[in-house]
Amino acid sequence: MKVAVVRETRPGEARVAMVPELVGELTALGCLVLVEPGAGDRAEFTDEAYVDAGAVLDEGAVRQADLVLAVQPPDPAVVREMRSGAALISFLPVRQEREVVVALRDAGVTSFAMELVPRISRAQPMDALSSQAFVAGYRAAIVASGLLRRFLPMSITAAGTVPPAEVVVLGAGVAGLQAIATMQRLGAVVRAYDVRASAAEEIASLGAVPIDLGLAPLDGAAGYAREMTAARSARQQELLAPYVANADVLITTAAVPGLRAPVLVSRAMVEAMRPGSVVVDIAAEAGGNVEGVRPGEIVRIGQAQVWGGADVTSQLPAPASQLYARNVLSLLTSMTLPGDSAVFAPDFADEIVAGCAVTRDGAIVHPPTRDLIGG
């Protein structure tokens, strides 16, 4: 069984789907690991490190592979190079990547989307959305610390005491909780809000203060939030406004995979922030939680600097790749019969396999995607 590791080509993408330290686990399963030269360069993994770990460098890896591993969905041109009957594991946001899905279907490639892995406890080690959100949340806190022209911790010196910075985090999923934890480590006073019922307890468990707006919770499927009505959104903005106005740092992380991020903070709310305030919105690529944010840029709104995340996980490409590769390895292992010559044999009766499969045998097998695209 030949496994190919591709060199990512999308601008801004610095991760790689497999890291040298895990190559040994693939070869132990009975896989031959083929790596496109330079695949790990942007994540500080050298070709030499892959070879030392037992991989083979091969510019033609994709053409030979039984299974292709990638972070981003491959270009349709790359898909067409794959053997009919081969498989792909990568992120594959089906609504946004219809052209790739069609190419996979037409090339007879069996594809598995990491973001469709069911959120059940057996699949936790395969949960790449969570592992990457963890990276993004940490990074959001570090970026905010760097932009802020004040101390985060309370600072006591012979020349007097400087109070700690006030941080507000909106969205307390994996990313938000990691942002909260990092800001707490740095000594800031952190308040956080999330529409889900369980969030307050998790926020408090990190030592931060849950913001209670007195609104009904909005729990949705698989631990994510439900979409909210326009009336709820307006009321929520109104109630959040004083918290935002009082914050030195606002970090927003509210995103639901595949959907537009909710606008939690209006331009007027940012305009009410103090001089020198910092806003970090890691949902910017999904439309943003903050009105006026632009992904990959710092814009000035009122007296605040507003940082819009773009490819945030690629800012920490080595650990993001390590965690993603571990997710991929875990999924791959569950689909492989190990042996002297391993066989890729996904069991479509398995809830995880069935849940994340997008195409198979020339057909789209993920029902919502089939409804969207056909066939």
Place this chain on the structure above:
Amino acid sequence: MKVAVVRETRPGEARVAMVPELVGELTALGCLVLVEPGAGDRAEFTDEAYVDAGAVLDEGAVRQADLVLAVQPPDPAVVREMRSGAALISFLPVRQEREVVVALRDAGVTSFAMELVPRISRAQPMDALSSQAFVAGYRAAIVASGLLRRFLPMSITAAGTVPPAEVVVLGAGVAGLQAIATMQRLGAVVRAYDVRASAAEEIASLGAVPIDLGLAPLDGAAGYAREMTAARSARQQELLAPYVANADVLITTAAVPGLRAPVLVSRAMVEAMRPGSVVVDIAAEAGGNVEGVRPGEIVRIGQAQVWGGADVTSQLPAPASQLYARNVLSLLTSMTLPGDSAVFAPDFADEIVAGCAVTRDGAIVHPPTRDLIGG
């Protein structure tokens, strides 16, 4: 007694010598506080905030003042605007600023250099070198965190564990200790070295690991380190090399006011660091602790990014100004007879006043500076 607060003009300087929150203490002493318009702009203190606190905006503040407060030494042209018999409190590095010292002498201005305030316990609230080093040390850690493309803390996720980053701090004075404390907060594994005997205990008290090279301590005057011989320097570099090579982050803070910073780390030592390593040298303006560093730039040496500090305290201008203003207020108060109309009456018999006076009554009164410049 009229006290002027100048608008700093040196490129890169964002601090201001007096902050709105302390203006009330000056007026309570019986001072009239005149502020040059825009003086606090770059530190996020508005003209309005000064006025609200009881100050008067006045473009001609310096010409009328009995006492001028500044961060950087004023330009000789500004000195020549001052009244004969007026006084100045500012940073005034006498070796580098001979032209300013001559102008102060010739204008009949009495001047006090904040860096010459004796390091005695009564003068701790006036110790601006320490307060500013505190700011720079915190900033060094935050800058390093932002440049590093890895996590600092150990990160435990369902997809596996990422080990904490390894940080080495060289120089454990006020700045180094603050860098250590901040990196500890962030969960890094921190090792630190300082040539002074007392440093190991202070490093350990923050939870970091003191590096013991088995070399004799080099304690100098006033809590600073002594200069080292070339042989000691070479041996020290040799012994530090493996610690540097193993670090993800190296922060250097070894500086003695007014002297060239010691080169603690050679180019070869940086070249031995791993891909993605980060070096932050806040002594860069004083020549740098790291060979090849350039103030205000990030240079690539081997596989490391090497950040050279320039105006580091101006990156956190509000808190740096708050602490500096508190230092200045403390010194000023010790030299002022309060009353309905306060009088600036420094007592030159006082060890602190005598220690930091540079010029008085048309003469240079700081002995080393008089020896250097004459008269």
